[in-house]
Amino acid sequence: MTKTLVSNESGYTLVETLVAMVIFLTVLIPLGFGVTAYLFDRKAETLREAVLLAEAQMNTQDYRASGESVHDKYTVNTEIELLGSLMEYRVTVTGIGRPSLPIVVLSKIIELPR
């Protein structure tokens, strides 16, 4: 019996299959999870959408007051800080329900309207 096992390759495919499955499980499944998580995270798309919103707000040139507005799944927060003859206009975009985690913050210093 031992001789048979050694001399031929009977059962080799089982070992081989087990090894293959182990590799499959240890490599591909985490990889799959990683890729899925990365793709579903859509950070790039979120960032782009947030930047578009922030830029649109910056370009409204409505610098009268601080405020907050909701756009789809984002909250756009505007702040004004007076700096002598200038003011800093700051736009922060966060996800709804996550006000402490800004996706993007844009700010620029402009001259106070005469």
Added chain:
Amino acid sequence: MDGSERGIRGFRDGSGLRRIGKSEEGYALPSILMLVTILSLVAFSVLSLEYLERKSAMLDVARIKAEYAAQSGVQCMAAELDSSARCDSAREFMFYDGCRASVRVIPWGALYLVTSTGYSAKVQSIRRATLAAGPGEAFSLALALGNTSHQLVFTGNSSITGDVAVGPGGVSTGQLHGYSTPTVVPIQGHVTNLAAQSFPKIDLDRIHFIGNYYRNLLRNSSHTSALETSGIVSLRAISDSLGSLVIPPGTALSDSIARPDEPLYIYCSGNVAIGSNSRLIGMVSVVCSDSILIASGAVVSGCVFVSMKGIRTESTSLASTQLISPRIVLGPGCRASYPCIAYSIQLDPAQATSQTLLIAQGATFEGFAGLVSPRGDDALEIASGSRVKGAVFSSSRLTMDGDLVGSALAADLFFYEAPTSYFGWMRSGSINRVSLPKGLLIAPTFEGKHQLSVLEWL
């Protein structure tokens, strides 16, 4: 060993697998490895793509932030400087979001040119702008007549819409041969005593600074590359990397040049002509020791012309252009659109000449027209049939025969009608301060600390 002996042990009937094992012995591991490799490659590609996309999005954000940092740098520098600033300076500004701006300011004609480089992460963005001064309280008037010993006299169809400040002599109408006499004083606005308004004083140190600056540039131009050939020089032949160039006297510049990024200084120790139909766009400065002619059909935008003797324009199109010289003539058909500056000042006190600034019949001018002269007989003339929008200042005489939408401050009003010179009179001009849009900026050459603002983003 035949194929029937192989197969997976423990299966009662391994006939099916045996058949596979028979022909595909040991294939499972390589095939799985191959599958793993392929899937890994696919996953790697997807992850790389997503990573690059994320990186690109972050780069876009950095680019936008750098752009805002550059703009903010310009505004910070404008707030930090004031109209009394003299020389080149550089500053660094840090901002709330971690961005920074490195800002440099240099004289640009009668204005300042600011170059601001904004940095965010590893991205940088450059913005340039010209700075000018707010006009101050005096320019809220339609007319301020500096010579308080003269009465303001209206004749013909002259009129003023807006407030007027004059001396104790006040305002009246007068008779002049060949002109109708107004039945009432044609002022729609308040008339106040000039003492209550105070006539603005010119910052002579700044005027001298401008003169010195351009004289020094001309003097030091011998170190820059020179063109040996005179005659007609094609502007197309000037490479983008060239910062300054000396041209021989009598040169005519032809064709077109655009300098949106780096200034180009063209020096000449004689006359220069900007040829017909040539185009000079962007940051081009022409500095010459004699006179400059801008010929008919030329298009000029954003440039500075400085001449120690005189500048004459024919029927040309100017935009955002500065003309600085003791004698300036904007000829018939010349269209100078906002924000232009025509400034008659004495650039070289050692070779003082008589000064004049003429906006001829049929010319239009938008911006700031000024004449600063130590002599009382030099004149800024807005000829009949010309149209000016903006601010007009003369430390000497002003002949106000054209139409002005804006403000005129003059030491004296003057015209000559043979055989008499009339002081304090207006015969055919109109001044309308009410119709001037807000936001006018002027050359920062008046005494006092006037806040600088961005005149134009370049």
